[in-house]
Amino acid sequence: MTPTAHFIYKICPEQDWHVATDKGIYTGTQLDIEDGFIHLSPPEAVVATAAKHFAGQDGLVLVRFLVADLSAALKWEASRDDILFPHFYAPLDPRLADRVWPLALNGRKHIFPEDMTIETPHQEQ
Template sequence: MALIYKIFRQDEFTDLEAAGETLGAPVDLADGFIHFSTAEQVAETAGKHFAGEDGLKLLAVNPAPLGDALKWEPSRGGALFPHLYRPLRTSDVLWSRDLPLVDGAHDFSGLIDG
């Protein structure tokens, strides 16, 4: 199973846990959907949108149960990215882990498949 990934700041993750669901981070709210990345895309996403930020959480989600609410749409460089058009629920999240910042870069070692 190929998972998709979401990066949250700690406060965004805390809000998800407290409410049981979220419409996402400010960029998600502005765009009207929740941005995800594949295993191949997530490190670039971290570097582009979270450069140098510590205290991040990496969430893994199985895309299959999301059904028609998940759309694969062109984004960065025309690559297809998964976008969720409904709230993300805690029940959607397979796992969440700290995303360490090592020497100024996010270390995905042992965190993702692919």
């Protein structure tokens, strides 16, 4: 069963995202490359993903994608706690990003934007 999420998210170092936008292609983190797909998170799991994999890390961005804009390379697969997570089995075109926010830190926790699930038109990066 495919979830009905409208948005999915990628957390990554801001520097990596800037390189990707300059090159026009995002191939993911070292873990993504090793696993053979780009790890993404559904809205209900993105905060837990940040806490589990990025606690205390500064200089990160939250990148939002519209599920409808992604190709058949997007697969929903069971992962942590049997939650279905979106995995993208191809490089991503950074122009498909709907929004990009910096993730500020409050101690070891990231501060997520209040409007991260509010629909907005595509914006220039």
